[in-house]
Amino acid sequence: MVNLKTSQFKQIMRLYEEKQLANQYKYDYRKKEIYNEIPEIKEIDHEISRTSIHLSKLLISNSFDSSNELKKLKEKNLELSMKKIELLHLHGYPKDYLQKQFDCNKCSDTGFIKNEKCYCFKQRLVDLAYEQSNIKSLLEHENFDSFDFTFFSTEINEKYGMSPRQNITNVYSFCIRFIKHFKTDFSNIIFYGNAGVGKSFLSNCIAKSLLDKGHNVIYLTAFQLFETFEKNKFNKNNSDIYEDLVADILNCDLLIIDDLGTEFSTSFTSSQLFNCLNTRLISKKSTIISTNLQPADWSKQYSNRIVSRIFGSYETLKIFGDDIRIKKAFKD
Numbered sequence: 443m444v445n446l447k448t449s450q451f452k453q454i455m456r457l458y459e460e461k462q463l464a465n466q467y468k469y470d471y472r473k474k475e476i477y478n479e480i481p482e483i484k485e486i487d488h489e490i491s492r493t494s495i496h497l498s499k500l501l502i503s504n505s506f507d508s509s510n511e512l513k514k515l516k517e518k519n520l521e522l523s524m525k526k527i528e529l530l531h532l533h534g535y536p537k538d539y540l541q542k543q544f545d546c547n548k549c550s551d552t553g554f555i556k557n558e559k560c561y562c563f564k565q566r567l568v569d570l571a572y573e574q575s576n577i578k579s580l581l582e583h584e585n586f587d588s589f590d591f592t593f594f595s596t597e598i599n600e601k602y603g604m605s606p607r608q609n610i611t612n613v614y615s616f617c618i619r620f621i622k623h624f625k626t627d628f629s630n631i632i633f634y635g636n637a638g639v640g641k642s643f644l645s646n647c648i649a650k651s652l653l654d655k656g657h658n659v660i661y662l663t664a665f666q667l668f669e670t671f672e673k674n675k676f677n678k679n680n681s682d683i684y685e686d687l688v689a690d691i692l693n694c695d696l697l698i699i700d701d702l703g704t705e706f707s708t709s710f711t712s713s714q715l716f717n718c719l720n721t722r723l724i725s726k727k728s729t730i731i732s733t734n735l736q737p738a739d740w741s742k743q744y745s746n747r748i749v750s751r752i753f754g755s756y757e758t759l760k761i762f763g764d765d766i767r768i769k770k771a772f773k774d
Contacts, residue, residue: 454553454566461551469542476540480533486526493519567656577646577661581653584646589614593766606763610640613759617644621651624728630756632731638765641732645698648730657695664705667691671714692721696728703735703743716748723755731756
């Protein structure tokens with residue numbers, strides 16, 4: 443699941459506190475309304491309260507002689523509760539109108555069941571991961587459910603000895619395995635090929651699947667990545683903000699770097715890229731890179747140690763075929 447910072451945990455818990463306060467306000471409002479409308483219910487509640495206090499005293503005394511009285515008091519409280527429900531029903535109110543209402547009945551809007559995070563808390567972690575990913579809206583359209591193999595030709599490409607559809611089927615299967623074993627098998631991917639063949643789309647498919655499982659994923663174009671590193675190093679006015687951003691980049695469960703090779707290459711970008719990739723490899727944090735560069739071009743763009751890192755620690759997946767963006771434009 444998402445690795446929560448203290449500030450993020452406090453933010454989520456504040457939301458639960460606000461929800462509890464809102465629910466308490468609604469409950470108090472309904473109770474005041476009913477007491478004015480049906481005064482008899484107010485008297486019933488007072489009687490239940492008195493009986494409950496008496497019950498508590500008997501339970502504390504733990505006296506054997508009080509067992510019959512305990513039974514009678516419990517029966518009396520049950521009768522009073524049933525009478526209250528009947529009165530509500532007679533006056534046109536729902537039977538549970540004087541019960542506290544919760545968005546999550548499992549944890550009563552506390553976020554926890556005993557010491558375990560409730561499902562609703564885990565869902566908030568998923569939502570937080572989506573917000574951090576930088577591609578929330580994009581993933582509504584780019585995911586495995588919308589992946590369309592028909593955009594890839596079945597004609598055999600003599601250079602590769604297979605059709606684009608056969609190739610993308612193999613790549614697709616690898617991506618599914620990557621997701622399935624993400625928690626147990628550390629691996630990295632580099633998608634390469636011409637523009638428009640589906641590299642970014644596949645990266646987003648993987649991102650959505652892992653985000654839905656509660657992993658934190660960060661998507662950045664190469665330009666955004668190096669801009670963040672640059673601002674972290676040279677922008678002293680917002681140093682804390684960029685330090686946090688860089689920490690997230692280095693420590694998130696999955697980092698996606700899109701369009702690597704389109705950035706303006708300098709000694710600074712080269713050193714920052716190596717530091718990023720190397721730090722994540724040491725920490726066993728997975729990275730996906732998409733690039734239009736062919737392997738033969740990588741050593742021209744980057745230093746030998748970066749190329750060595752990519753070839754040695756990444757599964758390189760070639761995607762070839764027609765420009766899908768153009769096909770979609772004509773199809774639409």
